[in-house]
Amino acid sequence: PPLSSTFCIPASFFRMEPEPSIRQTGEDALVARLLPLMPSNPSLETGPGDDCAIIRGSGNRQLLLKTDCVVEGMHFLPGTDPELIGRKALARAVSDIGAMGGTPLHALVTLFVHADRPISQVEGIYRGMGRLARQFGISIAGGESSGLPADGLIINVALTGEVEEGKAVLRSTARAGDLIAVTGTLGGSFPTGHHLSFMPRVREGGILAASGVATSMMDLSDGLGTDLPRLAAASGLGFRIHEELLPVRPGFTAAQAVGDGEDYELLVTFRPGDRERAAQLAAEHFPETPLTVIGEMTAETASALPPGYRHFS
Numbered sequence: 001p002p003l004s005s006t007f008c009i010p011a012s013f014f015r016m017e018p019e020p021s022i023r024q025t026g027e028d029a030l031v032a033r034l035l036p037l038m039p040s041n042p043s044l045e046t047g048p049g050d051d052c053a054i055i056r057g058s059g060n061r062q063l064l065l066k067t068d069c070v071v072e073g074m075h076f077l078p079g080t081d082p083e084l085i086g087r088k089a090l091a092r093a094v095s096d097i098g099a100m101g102g103t104p105l106h107a108l109v110t111l112f113v114h115a116d117r118p119i120s121q122v123e124g125i126y127r128g129m130g131r132l133a134r135q136f137g138i139s140i141a142g143g144e145s146s147g148l149p150a151d152g153l154i155i156n157v158a159l160t161g162e163v164e165e166g167k168a169v170l171r172s173t174a175r176a177g178d179l180i181a182v183t184g185t186l187g188g189s190f191p192t193g194h195h196l197s198f199m200p201r202v203r204e205g206g207i208l209a210a211s212g213v214a215t216s217m218m219d220l221s222d223g224l225g226t227d228l229p230r231l232a233a234a235s236g237l238g239f240r241i242h243e244e245l246l247p248v249r250p251g252f253t254a255a256q257a258v259g260d261g262e263d264y265e266l267l268v269t270f271r272p273g274d275r276e277r278a279a280q281l282a283a284e285h286f287p288e289t290p291l292t293v294i295g296e297m298t299a300e301t302a303s304a305l306p307p308g309y310r311h312f313s
């Protein structure tokens with residue numbers, strides 16, 4: 001039978017709101033959405049959200065797990081010396097092990113490369129990784145390789161490490177009033193080539209962790225302006241930075257020290273009463289690496305810095 005009336009459905013009824021893109025949400029928001037999708041088990045003691053995962057080990061040791069990657073055009077430019085590419089691919093993961101106070105052990109390497117890439121370049125990559133691995137007593141235990149549909153190069157390194165039980169230093173354990181310090185100098189990593197030649201702060205991280213001085217720690221890969229807010233958020237705190245105290249690499253600015261990224265230095269906090277002890281540890285055990293106090297953690301969480309490097313931006 002004919003309808004006695006008609007209905008007008010507005011066009012907005014059919015309009016679907018677009019899904020937010022990764023670019024719009026950013027890396028931290030993406031990780032927050034993925035965390036509920038990641039299963040765990042009783043042996044996982046510290047999961048996603050820190051420099052490394054911590055797994056229950058045997059005896060008085062805990063196992064550290066880390067994976068990291070470098071991508072041509074993002075972490076290094078086409079034409080970069082293959083040995084420096086390989087070195088960086090491994091050094092990034094080693095830096096994270098050091099930021100937990102751990103010792104790196106075994107690496108698995110996955111190589112994604114276009115089939116037209118000269119074999120000599122791949123050999124150079126492995127020579128660079130091997131040279132750094134020998135410096136830290138790391139075994140390259142195997143891995144995988146895959147072709148890419150377009151020209152390019154990606155290297156992923158999965159690295160294990162270990163730390164004495166109870167000595168791993170997390171991002172989430174800073175306390176209000178703690179002093180904030182960094183190793184080395186900051187800023188200008190790409191123009192100076194530091195992003196390819198940096199030395200992972202394994203010795204420095206191990207000393208600060210074993211001594212019990214460090215209340216929290218992480219490595220500065222995305223820049224102070226991105227990584228310090230991550231540490232503060234993990235600890236439920238804010239922070240105050242004194243720009244004039246920043247150890248800026250000569251020839252660069254405080255803004256670059258905050259925002260450039262790729263420094264691979266340690267960001268560490270400790271109690272004000274341990275300031276002299278921290279300085280003494282640095283002077284005795286790593287005198288060639290400055291340890292500079294740049295601010296303090298605050299109970300108020302409303303803190304801000306100009307952002308550092310942002311993935312997917």
